Amino acid sequence: MNEALKEINDTSHILKNEPTVDWLNVSQLMLKSRALDEIEEKLLVPEKLVFNQFSARGHDFAQILLGSLLTHPHDAATGYYRSRPFVMSLGISLDEVVAAPMAKEGGYSDGRDIGVVCNYPNVERNGAMLFPMCGGVGAQYSPISGWAQSILYHRDQLNDRRYSGAIAVSMGGDSSMSTSGFWAALNISTTNNLPHLFYIEDNGYGISVPQEVQTPGGDQVANLSAYKNLKIIDGDGTDPIRTPVLIKEAVDYVRSGQGACLLRLKVPRLCGHTFQDTQTYKTPDFIESEQARDPLPKLKNHLISMKLISASDWETLETDSYQNVLDAVEKAKKRNEPDVDKLTKFVYSEEGHVQLRGGLAASHHQFPSKSYQPSPEGARLNMLTAIRKTLDYELETNPKVVVFGEDVGPKGGVHGATLGLNSKFGDHRVFDTSLSEEGIIGRSVGMALSGLMPVPEIQFRKYAEPAAEQLTDTGIMRWRTNNQFAAPMVVRIPGGFARRGDPWHSMCDEVEWAHKVGWQLAMPSNAEDAVGLLRFALRDNNPTIFFEHRSLLDGAWSRRPYPGDEYVIPFGKAKTILTGTALTVVCWGAMVERCEKAAISLAMSIEVIDLRTIQPWDKEAVLNSVEKTGRCLIVHEDNKTAGFGAEIAATLSDELFFSLDAPIKRLTMPDIPNPHNISLLERAVPNEQSIAQAMQTLIEV
Incomplete structure (x- = not known):
């Protein structure tokens, strides 16, 4: 490396009122990101080697600065399809970033998912983990709220001080603030004062829809100014002097434990939504004004003016970065196609192949002994009591189990399944949530990825509909990341007719869960089976829907003696x-x-x-x-x-x-x-x- 380039880092301290920034790394990552965008658009898309191309030009500078500050081993982040520079800043290899959009063998999905919908397990824990991205806009928010809550849980309930100072970061565009996922996460993280940084890249458009259509006055952040427990930091995401200050202020605030922060940086989208988008909805003058805000020339001019690099050294850096990407492209082209014989692997957990991140199995959790034979004891219990008794035992013996949902806490659930558990185990282990099924399941994802066993309750089967996106994304997580991530959880859902029926509380519709890839579904008919199936699910390495039929909860026929604290029933075993x-x-x-x-x-x-x-x-x-x-x-x-x-x-x-x-x-x-x-x-x-x-x-x- 040219000695002049190394001086970029050695002399960065002379910039007054500016955080220490690794300008060499920032410059290299920006130039590689730009080179990759250009090569994909001009070569790989026309050659039909890349089919989904999302440029991050204009967003890249601030993303890289943010990623460079996520150095805590228990930091985690969620991104979206325009977050590639951020992902690169976390440490993912250039080879993987280049090969994934070509759907080549290996990488973070083995050709199973769109290349820019990526993940980064960071098993070395030398910085942030990136959750598996989702294709749906807004789906990234509530899972990272779950991670933020798990940081405090690991630190305070499990007494793991290694989580002190860790934060959770969600990235999103301005229009994603209109989604239910954003509002669910905002409520979760502000109500609970969680270490959650909402990073909003405001380019003024949701594909072609301007902000004026998204919110009154066209400014979501201004409309949030009165929101409690939310610090708002607002500014320009293209200024090489001011932008690092704003980002560090936001990160430091959340790390300090003061609560959630929303950082909104205005950035230009120097491209269409995708490579196919001609941006006819923008005037030529507006496009010209966006180009004038490009952060790359600003960065170059800033470094040269501060004598941190010469113009010729910048050209060398630019040339080298472009060549590095070209070399990675050629290596990617030589990769094999994914093995079609492995197409159906990792829909569910497979023996001997534990996922890299998420669930109890990834942390090698040890469970109490189990038995496949019931040991009946005491009087016959109704199914409701049997479920409560099973939850009680698993909460008692596994400190990583958390039970939550609407009315689950002091009330004990509208059906009574959690009665008394809140007073016994406390508000951090059995607790109420806001009325958002999207938020309930989304938060469960983040908790599961942190190594907890979340047991969310959806109050009635019909009420699971608002959570459909999170449920779908959870089920396919293991498959689409090629077993790098999984989010095992047990979702308890009462449903079916009771003394009366109605269209809202009495739905079964169990076939939907049978069709949800990656989900297991248990439907016990009696108290003994409810115990065995629920305990198996709470110790299993797959996400499970545990269906509690309302007519059976206190039905006389379904009553059975408690089969013992060790009793489990493996899934897929019918009873004659x-x-x-x-x-x-x-x-x-x-x-x-x-x-x-x-x-x-x-x-x-x-x-x-x-x-x-x-x-x-x-x-x-x-x-x-x-x-x-x-x-x-x-x-x-x-x-x-x-x-x-x-x-x-x-x-x-x-x-x-x-x-x-x-x-x-x-x-x-x-x-x-x-x-x-x-x-x-x-x-x-x-x-x-x-x-x-x-x-x-x-x-x-």
């Missing part, structure tokens, strides 16, 4: 409730009781199978039973069209067609929401009489 040779009935949840009673009333040698888990489901048990009986009836509460029964029926048709003595039948709810009138509900939901009639008809075919 009744044995028989004339007909196989497959059911789960609230339909198990009704199917058992109907079969007993008929006394026609009917085999009843309780699947217990829908994802995974015990295909082998069902196939073996139908092979024996030759007939199958599938009963479920969910709607008929595309319900999970259709998957079972299709599997039987594919694999046992010539063993069937009669058509496969399904008995379900019609394709309607749950009705509220009791007579309508009884007609809609399969009951003992309608099930018995369907059983008898199928046997007598």
Whole structure:
């Protein structure tokens, strides 16, 4: 390296009122970022080697300055599709940054995700970890609030002083402040005084939509001026003198433990939204004014004027950076294509392949002993009490378990499943949240990535809809990062009809979770199974939906003795409730009781199978039973069209067609929401009489 270039760093202290900045590193990263943008746009996109190109020109300078300050081993950040310079500043290798947009083998997704939607596990912990980015705008905010909360939890509840001074950073454009994710995170982090830095890059546009359409007066930050527990720092993101001061002020404020801070820097977007965007929505004069604000010439002129570098040395740095990127491009071209035979690997956790970051498994957490055999003790408990008792034991024996949701704290949950747990374990372990399902699940992601076991509650099944994006992103995290990240959690969701039904509190719709890639789904029918399945989920390395059917929580039939503190039921293992040779009935949840009673009333040698888990489901048990009986009836509460029964029926048709003595039948709810009138509900939901009639008809075919 030319001696003159090294002097950039040696003499940076002469700049008055400016933080110490590694100007050589900042310059190199900026020039490499610009070179990569140019090479992609002019060479790799036309050659169809890159298909999704998002330039960060104009945003790059401030991003790199921010990234250079995230040096704490427990710092973490979330970015978005225009955050590549920031990611480079964290220490990710140039080779990976160049190869990923070409969808080549290796890297942070092994060709599974868009190249700019990246991640950085930083297993060496020599600075910040970058959460897996999401394709959805605004989805980056609430997960990092969860990390911010976990910093305090690790420090104060787990007494790990290594977390002292760590911060959480979320990056986003100005228009992302309109999303529910932003507002959920803002409420979480300000209400709890969390060490969260909201970094907003304000270029004035959301693709083509100006800020005036996003918020009254066109200035989101001005409209937040009265927000409590939020320090706002506002300024120019292109000024080589002032910008470093603003960024350091924001980082120092959050590190000091004073709470959340919103840093808004105005920057020009010196490009279209993507390489295809011609920016016809901007006037030529406006585009010219943006180009005049380019931070790269400002940086160059500043360094030369301060005699930190000569013009010729800058040209050398520019040439070398461009060549470094060209060399990385050529190396990337020689990489192999991803192995197509590994396409389905890492949808779920795989034995011997623990993810790099996230969950209890990554930290080698040791659990108490377990047993696959129940040890019944005491009187019969209802399912609600069994769930509470299981949560109590796991909270007691695992300090990394945290339970939360709306009304989960002192009230004990609207159903009573957490009654008394807040007073026993305190507000940091069993607590209430704001009314935002997006925020509840998003915060769970950050907590899981920090190595905790979050147990969020969604109060009713229907209320999970606002959290759909976070749930989807959580499920696919392991696969799309090629097992670098995973966020195991247990989401407790009550649902289904109770004494009455209605369209808002009584939905099951379990098939949605079966179709959510990466999620497991448990639907216990009784208290004993609820204990075993819940305990298994709380110790497993995959995200799980634990469905608590409302009609079973205090139902007499579903009561069982507590099976012991060691009892677990592995997922994917069905239970045969009744044995028989004339007909196989497959059911789960609230339909198990009704199917058992109907079969007993008929006394026609009917085999009843309780699947217990829908994802995974015990295909082998069902196939073996139908092979024996030759007939199958599938009963479920969910709607008929595309319900999970259709998957079972299709599997039987594919694999046992010539063993069937009669058509496969399904008995379900019609394709309607749950009705509220009791007579309508009884007609809609399969009951003992309608099930018995369907059983008898199928046997007598």
